[in-house]
Each structure stands twice: as C-alpha cells, then as structure tokens.
Amino acid sequence: MSSLGTPLNRVDGRLKVTGGAKYAAEYPLPNVAHAVMITSTIAKGRVIHIDTVSLEKMPGVLAVLTPQNAERLPGAQSGADHPNPASDGRGQVQGGGGAQGGGAQGAARPAMRIPTVLQDDKVHYNGQPIGVVVADTFEHAMAAMQAAAVKYDEEKPVLDFRNSPKNAPDTVKPLGGERSFRKGDVASGLAAADVKHDQLYTTPIENHNPMEVHNTVAHWDGDSLTLYESTQGITSVRQTVARHFGIDQSKVKVIAYFTGGGFGSKGGPWSHETLAAMAAKKVGRPVKLSLTRRQQFGPVGGRPLTLQRVTLGATNEGVLTAIRHENTSNTSTLENWVEPATTQTRLLYASPNIETQYDLVTLNVGSPTFMRAPGESSGTFALESAMDELAYALKMDPVALRLKNYADSDPETGKPWSSKSLRECYALGAEKFGWSRRTPAPRSMRDGRWLVGYGMASATYPARQSPAGATARLMADGTIVVRAGTQEIGCGTYTAMSQIAADALGVPVERIRFELGNTEMPENPASTGSVTASSTGSAVNQAALTLKANIEQIAPGGLASNSAAQVVAANGGRPVEVTIKSQPSPEQQQYSMHSFGAVFTEVHVDPDLCTVRVPRVVTAHGVGRILNEKTARSQIHGGVVWGIGMALLEETHIDQRTGRYVNADLGEYHVPVNADVGTIDVHFVDEHDMHVNPIGAKGVGEIGITGVAASIANAVYHATGRRVRDLPIRLERIMG
C-alpha cells in the first residue's frame, strides 16, 4: 500500500499543464491596477528629482511614487536594523541565530539588508528601484516607466573587484559557520608535503532566471493586506511587509499556491512586495506589480563573484597533509552577504590540517543572495578542480585520490555521520559511467575529430531541518485534508507531502488533499536550503500519525475497521482534526548530517574551435530516503543542467564604468537549452538514515548542481590539456 518512494506522477501535474495552476499575477482581482518599477540608470549617488508631472499626464497613469513623495514607512527607515529576510529563514535552518546576525559593531555596513522602498534618495546600484508607476494597464505603466526623466547627483561607483579593499567585518558570519576555520596547522602540513598545489579559481556574478519573474498582487481591505506573491517563503514576506508598515503580522496574509521557480532568489522578500502594497494604498485599488526580465538582474539577488585560492599538500601516496581554502566574494552596500564557498572544504576530505577563510569586497551592485546550493556550487568548483590537479601531479586516478582521503567521520567536528554513502556513490557512478575506459593522459581519447574528456568530482550539501507545523483532518467523505504553510516552487511538494501523509495513515494517496501556500496555515520554513522534505515532511508525517492515533481512540480499529463517516459520527459529527509542530531532530547534536554524491562527465571538444559539448553526465547520490523517485530525479536533472550552465555559459556582465547590467535578458544571459544538454543518468544509493529525521529524507534540492562545474572543467582538461580555472569555460579560455 505504501506509495512513499514510488515515482508517482505529480498530483498537481494536470493543473499545471492545463493552465489551472494559478500563479501570483493570475489572480483576477476586480479593478486591479498595474505597477512597474522605475529603476536607476546610475550606480551610485542620489535621486534629485523625478518629473512626475509629465508622467501623470500620460495615458492611463494613476500615480507615480518617488523617494520624494512616497509614504514614510515606520519600519523601513534607511539603515534601520532589518534582519536579512532570507537569512532569517536560513537562521532557523541553522537552528541558531540569523545567519547574518550579530549587529554592525564596528562594521562599515550593516549586517542587515537595507530596504530600498523609496524611504530615501540614495542609489546603491544601477537598476535599483527608485520609483513606481501605477496605471490602468500594464502597457500604460511600462510606457510611463520608460519615459521617466530622472535627475541624479551622480558619484563614482565602486565596481573594481580586484582592486578594492577587502573589508568583511568579523561580526558577520556566513551561512553555517565562522569567518575563519582552523584545524591543526596548515603551514606545518604543507612543510611535510611531498607535493603541493596552490591556485586561484574564479566564478562570475550569475543571476537567477526563474521562468516566472518576481511579482506581487497587493490588495488592502481596510487595514488588512493580502499579497498574492511569487515566493519561496510566505512567512518571511509577511513578517517583513508587516514590519515595514508597522502593522501586526495578523493583518498581513500572503498566498503562494504555486511559484514558478525561485532557486534562492525568492527565498525572502525584496523591495517589490512593499512597493506593491504602497502603490495599492496610494491608488485605493488592488495593484499588480511584476518585474521585467531585465529587473531580475539586480533587485532580486544573484550569485556573487568569487575569487578562491585553494592550497593542498599531499604525500607521494596521495594522503592530504594540508587543505586551505580562502574565498573572497563581492557584496553590496546594502548588506554583508557572504557566499559560503569554503564550507564543504571543512568536511569533504580527511586531513589533520584544514583552514578556511572568507572575505568580502563591497561593490555598487545589487545584493547577492542564495542561489542554488549557495556556497557549495562555487566552492566545489574550486576544491574539486584543485583535487583533480593534485591527482595529475601525483599521477593518481582522481577517484583513487578521493578514496585515499575519505572522511569516515566529520573532519570539522569529529562527529559520526548520520549516514554517508559517498564510497558507494563513487563506485556506482564510475561503473555506470564506464570510468575504467578512461586513459589518464590529456588528449588521449578521441571520437572522430572530437577530443574526448572524462572528468569527475564529489558533490555534497548539508541535510538541514527547521521547525514546521501541520494540520490533518479526516472528513466524513473519507478525504484527509493536510495543511502546511510551505511553498510549491516546482520541486513536487504537493506530491511528496501527499505520499508521506498517505504512508503514515495507511490510506491510498488519492484520499489525501494536501494544501499549502497560505500564511493562515501552520508556519513552515522557507523552501530554501533543501529543508522542505525534512522539515515539512516531518511535520506532515507527525500530523498524519497523530491523526491516525486519534482516530483509533475515537473508533477502535481505526480506518481499517470503520468508514470515515462512522469515525466522524463517533466524534460527535465533527471532522477529526489535529495540529502539530515538529522540531528538528535532537540527534543533530550527536551526528553530522550531510548528503554526498559523485558526478562523472564526458565532454567532447572541437580541436580547432574549442567548443565544448556535454553528451553525458552520470550522477550517483546518497540523499537519505527518496520520497518520490520521479521528482527526486527531476531535482538532480535540474541541478546538472544548471551545472552545465555554470560551467560553460552563465555570466552576468556589469559595465565597469556605469555599473549597468549589460546582458540582462535571456537572449544575452545564456542558460543551457535542450541542445546543450545530453544524457543525464541519475542514480541514487539506497540510504536508511535513522538519525536525520523521522522520515529519513535529507533533501535533494541543492546537491544536484554541486560538483558539476568541476566535473566538466576536469573533463575539459582531460580532453584538451588546458586547465580552465575561471568560469565560464569560454572557448577562448581553452585556446589560451
């Protein structure tokens, strides 16, 4: 009877393919007005004046909001302490204080995100929201936005990453760790090494491009606000918008039944939610505010640029005597955002001597934020490229080098793993890929005129869990309604949660109606950091088990011996309902909880043009229990596709004079299309993790991208003999 794990089709699949699934901008509110943001065309300075008079004369324009005329919000003063909303969510994930917590003591900039909601005239980056046009139609709003004449007091922006000072305050901590990590003594470890490796690796600024752009429909009813919102975190949107307006959270309702992708960029609120609510208040009508595609670049985050130095020392036998990983990434003048690219280096390989360190450079660009495996994506590119280089220096097989330094317990904490199947992942991936056919010398394999390269890398991501709530209710018709205030961002949450509930209750999955995406439901964490399966899944499991026990109490024999109608009748005619709150596993104190995997890639490189094709990627991951084999596979597919983009295509170009985002559209910001993606062969190693949480799922949202870029870069080296340490691997970087 159990449906858990089976590749059940998405329960919301039909709604999605027939257009029945409603996304935020599709709510047909009567009398809705349309808003677009006016964004700055300078990167630093002040907005002196926006000519609202001529804009207000344009067809259909209802209002123009500017820093000069906008409502003063009691909770959104510039420089006020606003915890980074996304970090709030992640702080819970970490089971501790906010990831960016710790005050601005002695810091040049706040640790908190400064909202840009027209409360002052300051410009921090090119593309920052500096006004809002509201009109009767989207076209009228766009026309007015494009006609906006803005007078600035312009200053010279800071845009030169390499030549600007490093300035991370010690008080600011990256996700899941300290600014510095020291174990043993790397200097003596390097002194004892037979072979050393020391290189710089870079990754560029990248921007998320979910198919659904960020958008909000804001609707005031008296002093109560409803937001239909495209988000990964309804709760943090509610908290932040309520704080901005200085109203009680109970006055703000956020609804997101479907979100068309977020990948971190919708992990918490930005400026457009509050701006939409301000506009709706101003015109006394519901307001729909949608970002343009261009506005996805800057106002809603991205992956920061990283400059990473990896230093390795090893004996001739390949035993790592020292590992050092330093990362400098850019942040903005609006907050201190740290890309935690060194996190995995503290735990991926056994070594007595490990040091990691991060630093920041402040630029006049949009704030960076979470982006698919934030930290591990860019960090594994550097570390796993370096490991490949070391393997060549040692004349060792890259898999053998990794096995030689296999960490049987967590090198950072010394704790045992709750489960770890990386050894099995290497073996399974290598076998499915045909790694034994690889001849180690660069340029030694060909397919016709194409150079062929085989590369591999390790993958890893933490298994986290946050507190989460759920209700479960047995109806007289036999339906069991399960509710949790989580989000469906494309991963299959409706489906997997229905399966968990059905499994716990011992009923067919068709009997379950799982509902999410409304702040009136029990609070759940943001759908970030691969926490939904473990957090919401544990809550749904607990609610279903509690409901089952209650039914058994009311009607002995439970649903096996009684119809739902009989149970409800025995309950005085009321549906049987339970509400629970689940907490992270206390075993987090005793065990280190992480997912691991291995990525094997074949590339073909044109020997004359240096174009790279990726005909084949084979993955093997141990991610705990698989809740739905189909949606889990899709998560890895998506991660690998994005890894191909990261390796070969993605890069946000920012004009070094003006700070303008140059390639801010899908024509110029390249992501892989079908023609760029070959076969992706996904494997999971069966893992029964008794410690991670009651359902044994570690989460599969982020790990799929980790290691992919390194695996491709390593394959390109094998094919060509050219080591590319700067992403993306453009053909001129291979030509050298």
Ligand code: MOS
């Ligand atoms: Mo994920 S980058 O935490 O949404």
